[in-house]
Amino acid sequence: MAEELDFKISSGLKNIIGKELITDDLIAIFELVKNSYDASAKSVKIVFQNIKEENKSKGAKILIIDDGDGMSHDDLKNKWLFVGYSEKRDFEKGLETNDFRDKIGERRRIVAGAKGIGRFSCDRLGKILKLYTKKENENIIHQLYMDWNKFEEDPKTEFQTIKVNYESNNQTEIKELNIKLLKGTILEISSLRNDNWDREKLLKLKRYMQRLINPSQVGENHEFEIFLDAKEYTEEDEKHRLEGDFEVINGVVKNIVFERLGIKTTHINCKIDENGKKIYTELIDKGKPIFNLEEKNEYIDLKNISIKLFFLNQEAKYTFTKVMGLQPVNYGSIFLYKNGFRIHPYGDFGDDWLGLDRRKTQGYQRFMGNRELMGRIEINGYQPDFKEVSSRDSGVIKTQSYEQLLDFFAEKVLRRLEKYVVEGLDWDPGNSVKTPEKIEEDSLALIDKIVGQVKDPKKKVNFNPDLLDIFKKKQVEKIPELIKNVESLKKYAPSSKEKEYIDTQLKSFKKATKILEDEKKEKEKELDATKKTTLFLSKAVSADKDVLINLNHSIKITTFAIDKIIDKINQKIKEGGNLTEILPLIDEINLENQKIRILSSYVSFASFDTKVETIKRDMVLFIKEYLDKIISVRDKSLKIRFLNENIVFDKKFKPLEISIILDNLIDNSRKAGASSLFVKFESLNNNLHLFISDNGEGVDDEAKNYIFNRGYTTTDGSGIGLYHVKKILESSGGDIKFIGNNIKGLEKGACFEVVLK
Structure with a gap:
């Protein structure tokens, strides 16, 4: 008797496509972040809670939070809970018949995966999953609760008979997590299968995430940021950063090209x-x-x-x-x-x-x-x-x-x-003058050895007219490596006589190389000297015509700016303006006055054009020389030490603004009774980080929350110095923060971190 039979699906399938298929925690998170990207998220946050040994009793958790499209009740039922289903596969099939770029344009992004099982990565990470999701056009948060252990109780139980708890509410805040969800999805994974998330493993995760997306392929317009949040490691991050270790856990994961x-x-x-x-x-x-x-x-x-x-x-x-x-x-x-x-x-x-x-x-x-x-x-x-x-x-x-x-x-x-x-290609070492025809012939011969049969009619080739000179320099750069190769031959020499011969050749080779190296170093020193041309002269030039012209030019601009601000103040008073409207204008006058005071102190020392607002030079050199040659001359009792002052940070910047920042910080140190200043430079993520600390009294706990507020002061000052500093830095995308007193490796007083873009 013929009959039609059906497959049955065991609940054991969960293990096969879950924790047994995805065997690595990092890849599991990688897959879930890819799902966020496919949901058109602009940002995704990976949050770790209670993962340190002393906090594990509170319940270790991993949260994946994104601001993507979110899911409706129908999406959950007919897509997320439909094993093996993937919208992405439909999209990829469409690429077969439609123009590739048009198809991506319709969806905004090309999808990352297409198997419909990536969601089971949650099982790899933990036994319990709470999923919260909301679409932008709905006023409902949908919630799923899954206990993956239920699928492991009896393999004879059919997969689809094991129920998943669903509920919904019409609030935008998830009270258990203290998170407001306007749109997107949150995966809360608990009862972690592997709760050993130490610093090294979290850094490894960050490196994984750095290489998740290739920005040059997906395009710059596809905004997508990944944040790693493990607050238990914040203090360790700060400590490692101050000790010169650039790798920190918390913060944005940068895609590196x-x-x-x-x-x-x-x-x-x-x-x-x-x-x-x-x-x-x-x-x-x-x-x-x-x-x-x-x-x-x-x-x-x-x-x-x-x-x-x-x-x-x-x-x-x-x-x-x-x-x-x-x-x-x-x-x-x-x-x-x-x-x-x-x-x-x-x-x-x-x-x-x-x-x-x-x-x-x-x-x-x-x-x-x-x-x-x-x-x-x-x-x-x-x-x-x-x-x-x-x-x-x-x-x-x-x-x-x-x-x-x-x-x-x-x-x-x-x-x-x-x-x-690598290969020692033959090239003409002669110094004879070559005709253009000979240069072309030799260049083509060289390329022929690299790519083969250049004159093949199926190939079109263009080359640099200076190719021979470039290649000649390349051969010289390889000399140290060639010496190593010759040295390695010694162990194969059958007799002491042959070994002696190799030694003799090596000595003459090394001697010739040393002469070349010395010449090269001398040239590099000359080049470096031109790059490091001093920004401030050691002695002031006489008050000649150029100095007076520069000073008068700047005074004229500043006076004009102050006049305009005074006009604004008068207008505000006439209109019955209150004090809160007038105070910022008075701050601006104070700032313009600072510009004149600072400029007059260095205009006769400056070797750059002070009439120009912005210059492109080495910012580290400017800061060091300003402190060494301007501040130290003005205040001989203040000793200034530097660390990492040899790094180069060529950028466009405004000398007056940098000077105002430094002057205000030093003024604070003086008021705190400091006699010593320590300045540490760090170049990090294309920004210059400046750590300025002193041996003064430091900042007390109460003051540290208010020191950047306008008018706040613990002395008889105006209280707008640090307020100005923060405003100047923020206007150019930089920042300043007080990082504490008595920081290890720095001075015992207050320490500020200044970030310059």
């Missing part, structure tokens, strides 16, 4: 166009274009793919560590992104998915490994052959397209970069 870090090194860009017809390659060395090439794409399964690959020499590694606060090897190597979202684990420390380290062991000096390279491979548009494995930590399914991608990377990108950077 290597080329925006300002590190000049050799890199190659390679792109297959959207139709899969052409490959475009560009090689750049420290900002200088070397060549660009157009050729036919022979990889029939590949299209709409871009690769950026950077070579990390010692200088680039050092600069990266200084800017980022961690070594490149710990950040990762070559990442894979699909439509702007990272695919794990490619690029993680220890993941050799491109076989670079394995290959390097076969030809140690000729090949580059993961430690020497950083970059990304970007897959764009509808690419069904590059689907992620469901476990989310095993990359993509291995298809013919994947194998072609590996070959494309190796042959068209990696080998070309290696040939330029």
Whole structure:
């Protein structure tokens, strides 16, 4: 007898697609944040509560809070609780028939995932889930309560028979969390399966999140910020930051694009166009274009793919560590992104998915490994052959397209970069004068060795006319590495005579190299001296015509500004204005007077044009010289010490405003009885952080909450100094805060942190 049978689904399915599929806590959070992005959120906050040992008894929690579209009752019932369903899959299918850019434009963003199981990452993190969600056009907050343990009680129970508690209320505030929800979704995960969230693990999470989205792929207009909030680690963050450790847990997670870090090194860009017809390659060395090439794409399964690959020499590694606060090897190597979202684990420390380290062991000096390279491979548009494995930590399914991608990377990108950077290509070392024809011929020959068969009619090539000079300098830079190679040959020398011969050659080689190095250092010193041209002269020049013109010019501008403010005050008085309207205008007069007083103190010392409001110079140098040569001369009893004063921070800034900030802070130190000032510089996230501390009496607990308020003073002063400082800084996007008294590593008195943009 024939009959039709149905599948039954065991409640054990929850484990298979939940905690057993997503086996890593970081990837679980990664998946949930991706869901927030797909819900058109502009910001998502990852909050950790009661995770330190002393607080765990209160109940450790993880909250994922976003301001996305939110869900209705129907969305919860027919989408979120529908296992395997994904709106994203419908969208991705649409990309197959519609124009890629038009489709993204309709939805605002291209989606990150399409399997409909990412929500089960909640099970990986904790046993209990409370979900709160609200759509902007509804006055209802929907709430789901899930106890994942219920699915584990009896595997014979059918999945769909286990009920999930739902309730709703018409308030916008979630009282249990003390959060007002206007729109978006909150996931509250408790009874954590792994409650060991220490500092190192939270920092690792932050690094994961830094690489979630590739801004250059999704576009700058897709605003999306991730915040990490673990208040229990706030004090530790402050301590680490003051000790020079840039990595902190709390705050915005910055998406890092290597080329925006300002590190000049050799890199190659390679792109297959959207139709899969052409490959475009560009090689750049420290900002200088070397060549660009157009050729036919022979990889029939590949299209709409871009690769950026950077070579990390010692200088680039050092600069990266200084800017980022961690070594490149710990950040990762070559990442894979699909439509702007990272695919794990490619690029993680220890993941050799491109076989670079394995290959390097076969030809140690000729090949580059993961430690020497950083970059990304970007897959764009509808690419069904590059689907992620469901476990989310095993990359993509291995298809013919994947194998072609590996070959494309190796042959068209990696080998070309290696040939330029690593291999000792033959070049004409002669200093004879070359004709334009000879320069072109030699340049093409050099490129031919890098890309192969330049004269092939299927290839179009353009090159830098200074290519030979650039390459000659590159060869000189490689000398120290070549010496190491020769030294390593000694262990293979069969006799002592041959070892002696190698030693002799090395001595002469090192001697010649030292002469070159000395010359190079001398030139660098000369160059550095021109860059560090003093901003203030050690002695005042005589009150000559230029000084008087500059001073008169500034006095005229300030007097005009004061006249205008006085007119405004008179007008306010005539209109019967009250004191609260007039006081800010009096503050402005005070500020203009400060400008005149400060300018008159340094105009005869300044080596820059004081008539110009804004200059582009090294801000650290300006601050150090102003304190050394202006303030110290004015007040010889005040000793000033500096830390990290050799860092360079070239920016446009207003000298008068910086001077007013410094003068007001020093004036406060004097009033607190200070005789010593300690100034520490830090360059962090493209901002200059200035820590100014003194050995005075400090700020008492009551005063610290009011010191930036207009009129507040503990002395006989006006009480508008720090108020002015804060206003000036905030007007340019900067900030100032009092961080405490007797801060470790600084002076025992008050310490202020000034952030200059």
